[in-house]
Structures are given as structure tokens and as C-alpha cells.
Amino acid sequence: MRYLPHTEEEIAEMLRAIGLKSLDNLFDTIPSDCLRKEALNLPTPLTEWELDTHMDALASKMAVPPEYKIFLGAGSYHHFIPEAVKQLLLRSEFYTAYTPYQPEISQGTLQAIYEYQTLVASLLGMEVANASMYDGASALAEALLMAIRVTKRKKVAISSLIHPNYRLVVQTYLGAPGFEIVELPALKDGTTDLSSINHPDEYAAVAIQSPNFLGCIEDLEAAGKRIHSDHRTFFIVAFTEPLAYGLLKPPGAFDADIVCGEGQSLGVPQSFGGPGLGMFASKLKYVRRMPGRLVGQTVDKDGKRGFVLTLATREQHIRRERATSNICSNEGLCALASAMYMATLGKTGIRELAALNHDKAEYLKNGLAGAGVSLPFETPTFNEFVARFPAGFKERYHQLIKKKIVAGLDLSPFYPELKDHYLLCATEATTKEDMDTLIKEVVS
Amino acid sequence: MKEQLGTTGLTLNEPLLWEKGREGRIGFSMPKRDIDPAPLDEALVRNGPDFPGLSEVDVVRHYTRLSQWNYGVDSGLYPLGSCTMKYNPKTNERQAALRGFAGAHPLLPDTLSQGILALMFNLEQYLAEITGLPAVTLQPAAGAHGELTGMMIVRAYHIDAGAPRHKILIPDTAHGTNPASSAICGFNPIPVKSNERGVLSPEYIASVMDEDTAGIMITNPNTLGLFEENIKEIADIVHSKGGLVYVDGANMNAMMGIVSMGEIGVDLMHLNLHKTFSTPHGGGGPGAGPVCSRENLAPFLPVPRVEKHEDAYTVSYDYPKSIGKVHAFYGNVGILVRAYSYILSMGQNLKKASQLAVLNANYVKEKLKDTFFLPYDRPCMHECVFTDKYQEAHRVSTLDIAKRLIDYGFHPPTIYFPLVVHGALMIEPTETESKESLDIFIESCKAIAKEAQKNPQLLSEAPTKTKVRRMDETQAARHPHLAG
Numbered sequence: 001m002r003y004l005p006h007t008e009e010e011i012a013e014m015l016r017a018i019g020l021k022s023l024d025n026l027f028d029t030i031p032s033d034c035l036r037k038e039a040l041n042l043p044t045p046l047t048e049w050e051l052d053t054h055m056d057a058l059a060s061k062m063a064v065p066p067e068y069k070i071f072l073g074a075g076s077y078h079h080f081i082p083e084a085v086k087q088l089l090l091r092s093e094f095y096t097a098y099t100p101y102q103p104e105i106s107q108g109t110l111q112a113i114y115e116y117q118t119l120v121a122s123l124l125g126m127e128v129a130n131a132s133m134y135d136g137a138s139a140l141a142e143a144l145l146m147a148i149r150v151t152k153r154k155k156v157a158i159s160s161l162i163h164p165n166y167r168l169v170v171q172t173y174l175g176a177p178g179f180e181i182v183e184l185p186a187l188k189d190g191t192t193d194l195s196s197i198n199h200p201d202e203y204a205a206v207a208i209q210s211p212n213f214l215g216c217i218e219d220l221e222a223a224g225k226r227i228h229s230d231h232r233t234f235f236i237v238a239f240t241e242p243l244a245y246g247l248l249k250p251p252g253a254f255d256a257d258i259v260c261g262e263g264q265s266l267g268v269p270q271s272f273g274g275p276g277l278g279m280f281a282s283k284l285k286y287v288r289r290m291p292g293r294l295v296g297q298t299v300d301k302d303g304k305r306g307f308v309l310t311l312a313t314r315e316q317h318i319r320r321e322r323a324t325s326n327i328c329s330n331e332g333l334c335a336l337a338s339a340m341y342m343a344t345l346g347k348t349g350i351r352e353l354a355a356l357n358h359d360k361a362e363y364l365k366n367g368l369a370g371a372g373v374s375l376p377f378e379t380p381t382f383n384e385f386v387a388r389f390p391a392g393f394k395e396r397y398h399q400l401i402k403k404k405i406v407a408g409l410d411l412s413p414f415y416p417e418l419k420d421h422y423l424l425c426a427t428e429a430t431t432k433e434d435m436d437t438l439i440k441e442v443v444s
Numbered sequence: 445m446k447e448q449l450g451t452t453g454l455t456l457n458e459p460l461l462w463e464k465g466r467e468g469r470i471g472f473s474m475p476k477r478d479i480d481p482a483p484l485d486e487a488l489v490r491n492g493p494d495f496p497g498l499s500e501v502d503v504v505r506h507y508t509r510l511s512q513w514n515y516g517v518d519s520g521l522y523p524l525g526s527c528t529m530k531y532n533p534k535t536n537e538r539q540a541a542l543r544g545f546a547g548a549h550p551l552l553p554d555t556l557s558q559g560i561l562a563l564m565f566n567l568e569q570y571l572a573e574i575t576g577l578p579a580v581t582l583q584p585a586a587g588a589h590g591e592l593t594g595m596m597i598v599r600a601y602h603i604d605a606g607a608p609r610h611k612i613l614i615p616d617t618a619h620g621t622n623p624a625s626s627a628i629c630g631f632n633p634i635p636v637k638s639n640e641r642g643v644l645s646p647e648y649i650a651s652v653m654d655e656d657t658a659g660i661m662i663t664n665p666n667t668l669g670l671f672e673e674n675i676k677e678i679a680d681i682v683h684s685k686g687g688l689v690y691v692d693g694a695n696m697n698a699m700m701g702i703v704s705m706g707e708i709g710v711d712l713m714h715l716n717l718h719k720t721f722s723t724p725h726g727g728g729g730p731g732a733g734p735v736c737s738r739e740n741l742a743p744f745l746p747v748p749r750v751e752k753h754e755d756a757y758t759v760s761y762d763y764p765k766s767i768g769k770v771h772a773f774y775g776n777v778g779i780l781v782r783a784y785s786y787i788l789s790m791g792q793n794l795k796k797a798s799q800l801a802v803l804n805a806n807y808v809k810e811k812l813k814d815t816f817f818l819p820y821d822r823p824c825m826h827e828c829v830f831t832d833k834y835q836e837a838h839r840v841s842t843l844d845i846a847k848r849l850i851d852y853g854f855h856p857p858t859i860y861f862p863l864v865v866h867g868a869l870m871i872e873p874t875e876t877e878s879k880e881s882l883d884i885f886i887e888s889c890k891a892i893a894k895e896a897q898k899n900p901q902l903l904s905e906a907p908t909k910t911k912v913r914r915m916d917e918t919q920a921a922r923h924p925h926l927a928g
Contacts, residue, residue: 001793003531003722005878006800014807014879023799026806027702029823030671036704041573045791048535055785059544061559063552072549075772082472084500086541088507096516096532098524098855099728104910105850108514109727112507115461118927122493128926131728134585137772145628165772172746172768176596176629217488249490262772271540271781272560273550273773274585275730287924293728297928298920306912310920316588316624317861321633326624329586329718332728342495343461343503344471351492352474355481362482380485401553409551432478 001045063406069434070406071364073384073425074213075136075163075240076273077265080429085267085340095333099293103308104300110307113295113332116339123245123342123350124259125252126281130292132335133278133327136262137166140207140238141173142291142325143258143280147205147234148179149324150289155180156205159192161212163240164414184208190216190377190386192223200227205234209261210251211244213414215361215384215423216377220254228255241265242279244382246345246354258282267341268334277331277338288314291325353428357383360426360435367439368424376421384425386411386418389442393420400441407442449520449853449884452909458509460928465496471503513911514727515855521877521885523808525827525858525870526619526667528697528719530801533789536723536782545781550773554758560777561757565750567784571736574794575693575713576706579742581749582734583775587694590714590733591625591661593746596767597712597737598658598688599629600744604765605686609658613682615644616864617666619692631658638864642668642820646677653681659688659711665695665825667862667870669805671703679709688712688741696720697874698802698826701795705736712737721783732779746770800875801826804882808871811886815893816845819865827872831865840896842867844903847914848895851907852888 006014011023020026027035046054063070065078089095093108100106100113113131120129133139144156158170160183167183174181182203187193192208200206206227210218220237227235237251239261245251251259264276282290288311296310316323345353361383369375374388387408389396400407408424415421426435498506516522522529540546544559554561568580584590595612602609612631614622616638623633634652639645643666653660660682664672672678679689691705691713697720699705705713717723718731725731737745743765751760790797802825809818809828816830832842846856846869858870873882895902907913 001790001796003533003790003876004793004796004800005876005881006803010879011800011803014803018803018806018810020806023803026799026802026823027671029673030703031673031676034671034673034676034703034708036576036702036707038704040701040792040795042570042791042794043788045793046788048789051535051539051785051788054788055539055542055781058559058563059542061557061562062544062548063556064543064547064549068556070549070552072551074551076550078547078549080473080475082500084471084504088504088511090537091508091511092518092532093511093514093516094507095724095726096518096529097514097727098522098527098529098725101524102515102846102850102856103915104847104907104912105513105515105855106727107911108510108512111458111460111513112510113728114926114928118462119493119495121927122495125493134589134730135772138585138589138770163772165769168769169772172596172770173628175768176599178630245490246492247484247490248488250493253490269541269546269778270549271546271776271778272548272557273775273777274771275776275778277730287926294924294926296920297925298916300912300916301914304912306915308915308917308920310917310926311924313921317620319624320620321623321627323624323627326588326592326621326628327586328588328621329725329729329731331585331726331730333724333726334730336727339461340503340507343498343506344500345495346465346470346472346497347467347492347495348497349470349472349474350495353472356475356477358484359477359479359482363479366482380488401556406549406552406556428475 068404068406071408071424071438072406074409074423075262076270077241077427078270078429079265079427081267082344085337088340089337094336100309103306107306110295112336112339114297114307116335117295119339119342120279121281123242124281125250126259127284128287129281130290130294132330133280133292134331135274135276135278136240137169139260139278139280140166141170143236143260144170144174144205144207146289146291150286151204151232153204155203157182157184157203159184159208161186161192161214162209162238163213190214190379191218194223194226197226200233201230203233205236207236207238209238211241211382214377214386215381216379217381220251224254234258241382243354243357246350247358263338266338268337275331275334277334289324292327293330356428360430361385364424364426364435367435371439371443383427384423386421386423388421391420405438405441407438450851450909455911456509458506461506462496462928464502465498467497469497469499471498471500520853521881522855523857523871523873524855525872526694528872528874530722530874531876532722532724533786536785539785540778540781558757561750563784564780565752565757567780570787571715571734574700575736576704577736578739579737579745580734581745582780583746583771584733584735585771585776586729586731587714587716587733588621588625589770590735591621591692592628593735593770594690594712594714595626595629595631597741597744598690600767601688601741602658609656611657613652613657613660615662617668617862618661618663619667619694622661622692626661642670643672644674644678646674646681649678650681653685653687655685657687659690661690661692663692663695665698668820668829669824669827671825675708694719695826698798700798702798712741717779717783722786723779723782730776730779732776797875804873804875804877808873808882808886812889815890816869827870829865830869832867835896838896838900840900840903842869845892848892848903848906851909854885
């Protein structure tokens with residue numbers, strides 16, 4: 001086997017050095033009733049070439065662009081990724097390294113993550129960002145737990161327009177230690193109804209998502225003011241599409257305490273939902289209460305600039321059960337990818353790309369409206385929006401799949417009251433031609 | 445020794461991204477605009493984040509230079525104990541990058557995602573076979589995430605049985621994440637001491653196990669690299685009081701085809717695909733931490749579960765006792781693809797991998813036990829733990845030895861862990877290191893031990909050949925400078 005370098009002679013020589021007769025003797029300290037009697041029942045090993053054939057066959061059973069026209073967003077977005085980013089990520093000094101515990105031989109990872117933290121903080125308008133969490137959903141759950149720790153309150157309020165899967169993850173994380181979750185209803189315009197938040201001091205945090213699951217841009221200014229009528233209550237803003245903040249005013253501009261969400265959009269392939277990366281940013285005053293790793297700038301013994309993992313006393317390996325989180329491995333390589341991606345775009349590029357996403361979705365929206373499809377929510381959107389298709393559209397949806405078109409996401413499993421409502425997404429990778437086809441097909 | 449691996453070469457300086465940008469440059473091929481601009485309320489719009497302007501060449505040089513300041517498994521021996529830094533096969537990267545996998549949307553209808561669902565279903569079967577635990581969730585995104593998921597399952601199991609429990613036993617030879625993982629879901633972690641042989645004694649477990657204790661979280665082999673030889677008896681004790689046995693499977697690289705966890709009384713465990721199953725660590729992640737359990741715990745595993753009906757694969761949320769979701773979608777599928785490729789490439793050779801991992805660790809242990817102090821002089825599993833006791837007399841510490849190893853061209857072992865020994869040097873060579881690679885490492889360690897006697901300054905000054913020298917970590921923590 002090509003990954004196992006030992007020759008039979010070497011094995012014999014090494015066993016002699018240890019004073020053993022056979023490889024089996026290596027396990028003599030394991031009681032015999034603990035040893036496995038039966039051989040592993042696994043397929044015969046494949047050669048590299050057989051594996052390629054097998055994997056190509058599996059991959060061919062997936063519906064992906066450009067053969068399929070997929071108008072799905074909802075937390076996973078199809079964006080172009082520069083070849084430069086893909087190839088740089090294959091620098092094996094990056095991808096075959098462990099967490100940078102030895103800074104002298106990890107300056108590449110450390111400087112890159114420091115730059116990532118800086119770019120993310122700038123994108124979200126925040127003072128400090130960590131080195132990443134698992135995904136957008138767990139980042140939100142950890143943000144709520146952080147607010148609970150800081151405020152010592154046991155109840156949180158979250159918008160019902162936060163991604164349904166994120167809310168499920170929040171329930172799992174907060175339900176185990178027994179914290180209470182109140183869900184805030186939606187208004188008719190597709191944004192969160194915050195009118196029940198009259199006494200924010202009941203809550204450790206109030207969390208909303210913007211753009212929200214329906215694609216609508218929330219009024220962060222009004223939300224921030226209402227929630228901060230108690231200055232200790234955390235105003236948490238979640239997101240699934242960070243590219244929106246290339247164009248939109250960032251949550252930090254509205255006094256958000258924590259901003260967190262999924263960073264997949266920025267240079268990471270969709271990969272059936274993971275790995276992506278949880279972006280997590282907060283106000284500087286809370287930095288010692290944050291979960292996750294942080295890279296900081298310092299100097300070496302000669303006074304030369306360098307970077308290290310820092311504020312580790314928050315973390316599980318030092319503070320044990322009183323740690324701010326149990327997270328250890330994060331999504332480092334995806335964070336690196338997103339930093340590379342943001343670096344290729346730059347300030348003007350990210351704004352232009354974000355504007356293009358917005359404008360594409362507007363084109364689709366207007367085209368559908370022109371064809372007689374109703375748009376139930378008037379609130380401005382970024383690159384996805386809700387359309388209400390004619391009753392009985394489900395059948396047409398399946399016919400369109402046969403034509404290799406996935407006409408968005410049926411919202412009724414998530415919101416039973418939104419029957420015939422579909423969430424549609426258009427990005428820079430969606431062509432006018434594809435959108436014209438969809439517009440024609442949904443009404444024909 | 446022939447020639448020392450570590451040397452100096454031309455290392456290029458590279459500033460921070462924003463120290464080299466020029467406004468107006470771009471490194472991205474902007475897609476053509478085939479539609480008209482659409483107005484958006486100016487009140488909502490910003491000027492654009494404060495990113496530097498860089499060409500594609502700027503970006504490529506920047507990250508290429510940064511990468512050269514790093515050390516990875518592809519650079520050389522990376523004997524970081526408990527991290528299983530084995531070779532990351534190149535073919536795995538090819539498979540994960542296939543458009544059908546990398547380009548797949550997680551909310552596609554089941555009928556359009558049969559390839560990935562089949563892969564996930566089969567990977568679950570293989571992991572079940574390797575662990576002897578039939579029910580598997582692939583959703584956790586890392587080892588600690590698997591631990592958390594496992595603890596939530598334990599909690600749900602006791603609640604379902606009508607009697608919530610509040611304590612969990614955690615040995616001093618368990619992984620560092622275990623106490624935090626159990627505390628987050630509301631358990632009170634009770635520390636358990638290992639005995640003079642470095643393993644758990646059943647008598648002690650019997651004295652602390654009671655009916656308010658949900659179970660025990662054992663790392664096996666433990667962080668001293670020793671197999672918990674009393675595990676069956678311990679499992680019987682824990683089970684007799686209604687508790688569950690959780691195993692932290694981070695050290696499974698010693699056990700494939702050797703021990704079936706399901707046969708020795710384990711109820712559930714997590715695996716680290718980024719350790720045992722060869723997926724890269726990525727400089728800190730992403731990993732994957734599947735949880736495998738007995739059939740009686742299957743109802744509590746996270747949703748959705750992948751099911752097979754005749755020849756079709758479907759995704760089901762219909763598990764009312766499930767703990768819920770721990771990831772927005774299915775977990776780190778891109779990592780699952782790599783682990784699946786590895787298992788198909790290895791097959792029965794996985795047992796050979798475990799044997800050779802244990803052979804390598806014992807070889808290093810034998811060859812270095814006169815050089816470094818070996819607190820538990822017994823046959824080890826996949827890793828061995830030394831300390832700096834012999835070097836202390838020369839005022840040389842574990843940290844100094846680790847830093848000097850860098851000058852010799854190696855990544856240092858895990859240091860100061862496990863906490864049960866003072867000044868630990870925890871060495872895990874893995875099976876993908878050849879004998880000559882180990883021999884160079886062993887000779888380097890011996891040379892360093894001699895330097896410690898004759899010229900300890902070489903160690904306290906180390907490393908000297910790296911891009912930067914020892915860092916002022918105190919300043920970094922006292923005056924956090926976390927963004928530029």
C-alpha cells in the first residue's frame with residue numbers, strides 16, 4: 001500500500017529493536033477478551049484509478065451547475081471562485097499543517113488568520129472577529145450562549161425569520177443546558193415583528209438575521225434602538241450571505257454586539273452544505289468572553305513583528321469546564337479561502353460584485369412580476385426573494401426538474417402558512433438567459 | 445547522523461495585505477453585466493468595506509510567501525501527540541473537488557443528490573464496521589463537536605428513561621476538550637484519577653459511580669498512549685448503575701481491526717476523520733467528528749438521517765426522540781468525501797496502518813528511553829509520553845527541546861500534555877513515517893540531549909533558523925492586537 005512505507009525487513013528490524021516477535025505482540029498488553037476476533041469486513045482496496053472511476057460515477061449522480069439551472073440559495077450560495085484561490089489553497093504547507101501551536105513554524109497560517117480576522121471585522125463593521133466557528137448555525141448558537149454567560153440571564157429571543165435550520169441548531173445547543181427560547185413572529189412585509197420586545201432586560205439577547213430567510217433586509221437601526229433600550233441586552237445579527245455586506249451598511253453600524261453567520265459565499269465551494277465557516281465578530285469589550293481561537297500580533301525576542309494564538313485562557317484546554325466554548329478544531333482552511341477571496345476582490349470589487357448580485361435578483365424579480373407572479377413582500381432584498389407561484393405549482397416544479405431547472409425552495413415545509421411560496425436566488429453566476437428561461441417556464 | 449534536515453534558505457518577507465495594496469487594483473475577473481443596474485435605497489448602502497486593492501499576482505505572491513513560513517505533514521515528520529498527523533493522500537483532494545460534490549447544493553431534492561447520499565450511507569456502514577457500533581451520524585464538524593453531540597445523546601437517553609442525571613466521570617488521562625464538552629450541555633464533570641500504571645482502576649470507578657452519574661468519558665487508548673486494560677470491567681460497573689460509556693476516539697488510529705469498541709462495552713464514541721482517516725487538518729480545520737453508537741441510542745442521533753429504501757437514498761427527519769440538529773446541513777461533507785476515499789483505498793490495510801502506527805511509537809519509545817525520561821515504562825499504543833526530567837538538571841525544559849527540534853527540521857511533539865505528568869513530550873509518529881525518517885528524528889533527539897548537557901544555550905536560544913524567533917506571548921495576551 002503506497003501510504004505505508006515499511007518493508008518486511010524494516011518491520012523485522014524494528015520488532016527486534018523493541019524485543020518482539022511479531023506485529024501481533026505489539027498488542028499483548030490488551031486483554032485477550034478485548035481483542036477483535038473477526039477481520040474488518042471492508043471492500044477490497046481500490047487502486048487510485050479504480051477510485052477515480054468509482055468517485056466519478058457517484059459525482060455524476062448529482063445535479064450541479066451548469067448542466068442544471070439551480071435557483072436555490074437559503075444558506076448555501078453558488079458563486080464563482082477564482083482559480084488562484086483554489087490553487088493557493090492546495091499549498092500543502094497550509095492544508096497539511098495542524099492548528100498553529102508552534103508559532104515559529106506557523107507564521108503563514110497565523111498572519112493569514114490575523115488578516116482574515118481584520119477583513120471580517122471590516123466587512124461586518126465590527127471591532128474584532130475570531131478565527132472561525134464550525135458554521136453559521138453553530139456560530140449563532142455560541143453567540144447566544146455567550147450573551148447568556150455575560151448577562152447571566154437565561155432567556156433569549158430569536159426571530160422566526162432566522163434560517164429554520166439555524167433555529168433547530170440553536171434549540172439543540174440551548175435546550176440541553178435548559179435555556180428558554182422565545183420566537184419572534186413575522187410582519188406582513190417579511191421582516192421581524194419586534195413589537196413584543198418592550199422589556200429587553202428580560203432577555204440575554206435578541207437575535208435577528210439580515211438579509212433574513214425570506215431574503216428581506218431587516219431594519220437594523222430600529223431593531224438596535226429597541227433592543228438597546230436596555231444597554232446590557234445583546235443585539236445579535238446573524239447572516240447567511242456575507243456578500244450582502246459588500247453593498248449594505250454592516251450590522252456594526254447599528255451597534256450590534258455580536259454579528260455571526262455563514263461565510264461559505266466568500267470563496268468556499270458549497271459541498272452539499274459543508275465545510276463552510278462560521279464567521280463570528282463582536283465588540284472589543286467582550287473579547288475575553290468570546291468562543292473560538294484568536295490570533296494576535298506581537299513581537300519575537302529580536303523585536304520582529306509576528307503572530308500567535310492568544311487569549312487562550314478562555315479556551316477549553318486551559319479553563320477546562322469553565323471555558324467559553326468547547327471548540328478546538330475550527331474551519332481554518334475555509335477561513336483562509338475566504339481571506340484569499342476577499343483579497344482578490346478588494347474594496348471596489350466586493351462592492352461591484354455585491355451590486356451585481358442584487359441587480360440580478362431584481363431582474364428576476366421584475367421579470368416574474370411582469371409574467372404575473374406575485375411578490376408577497378415589498379421589503380428590499382439582496383440576492384434572494386420570495387415569489388408566490390400559482391396554486392398547484394408543485395407539479396410544475398417537478399416537471400421543471402426534468403428540464404434541469406430547480407425553481408427555488410418550497411417554503412411550505414418551513415412555514416406552513418406560506419403555501420405556494422418559493423425562495424429564489426440569483427447570483428453573479430446566474431445568467432440573464434437562465435433567468436429568462438425560468439420566467440418563461442414558471443408561467444407556461 | 446548524515447546531514448541535519450533543518451537548514452536555512454532564502455525566506456522572503458511579506459507585509460500585511462493592506463500594507464501592499466493600491467486602490468484601484470483588482471484580482472478578480474468580474475462577470476459581465478448582462479442586466480441593468482437596479483436602484484437600492486441609498487440609506488441601506490455603504491461605501492464598501494475597507495479592503496486593500498490587489499492584483500491576482502499580488503495575491504498569489506502574498507499567499508505563496510506566507511505558505512513558505514509554515515510547516516506541514518508534506519514538509520516532514522509532524523509527531524504531534526494525539527493529533528495523528530499522518531500523510532494526507534493527494535487523491536482525496538481530487539475526489540472532494542469533483543464538481544458533483546463540491547458544487548452540490550444541500551437543499552437539492554433527494555432524487556438529485558443520490559451520489560452524495562449513497563456515499564454518506566456507505567461511509568456510515570464502514571465506520572460502524574470499524575468501531576463495532578452500528579448507528580452513525582456524520583453531522584458533527586470536529587472532534588469536540590462530536591463529543592458535544594455524544595453528551596447530548598447521553599443526556600437525552602437518561603431523560604427518555606425518566607431520570608435525568610447530572611454528573612459525568614472524566615479521567616485525568618482524557619482529552620482536554622472533554623470537560624468543556626460535557627459542561628456545555630449541563631453536566632457536572634467529575635475528575636477521575638488514573639492509577640500508578642497510568643490507567644483507570646475499576647475499584648476507583650466503583651467508588652465514584654452512582655445513580656446521578658450519566659456515564660464516563662474515556663479516551664482509549666488514553667493520552668499516555670496506554671490501552672485502558674480494565675475497560676470491560678469499568679463498563680460493567682458503569683452499566684450496572686445505569687450509566688453509559690462514551691469513548692473519545694481521537695486515538696482510534698491504534699485500534700482499527702485490533703479492538704472493536706462495540707465488543708468491549710462502549711455505548712457510543714466519536715471519531716476524528718481528520719486524524720484516523722487521513723483528511724487534512726487545514727491549519728486548524730475543517731475536520732469531521734462522526735458519532736457511532738449502539739442501536740439503542742440510534743433514536744437520539746441528530747437529524748436528518750440518511751436512509752436506503754431499495755436502491756434509492758432518502759433523507760429523513762422522522763426521529764421524534766432525536767437531539768435535533770448540530771449543523772446547518774449535513775456536516776462537513778467535503779471532509780466525508782476524503783475519508784470515504786481513504787477507506788476505499790485502504791480496505792483491510794487499515795489494520796496494517798494501526799499495527800505500523802503502534803510499531804513506530806514503540807520503536808521511538810525504545811530508542812529514546814535512555815535519552816528522555818519515560819514515566820510509564822510499558823509497551824505503548826500509537827504514541828509515547830516522555831518528560832524533561834533528565835534535562836532539568838541542565839536547566840533545559842520541554843519547551844527548549846521542542847524549539848530546538850524545529851532547528852533540526854522537525855515539527856515538535858505535543859508538549860505539556862497530558863497534565864498527569866510534569867513536562868510532557870508526547871510523540872505520535874503515525875504509520876506513514878518510514879524507519880529512516882524515525883531514525884533521523886531519534887538521532888536528532890539524542891544530539892539535542894547532548895547539547896542540553898554541553899551547551900544548553902543552543903536550546904534556550906532556539907529556534908534560530910525560522911522566519912521569527914520565540915514570540916512574546918505575554919504581550920500578545922496583555923495588549924490584544926487582533927485586527928490591523
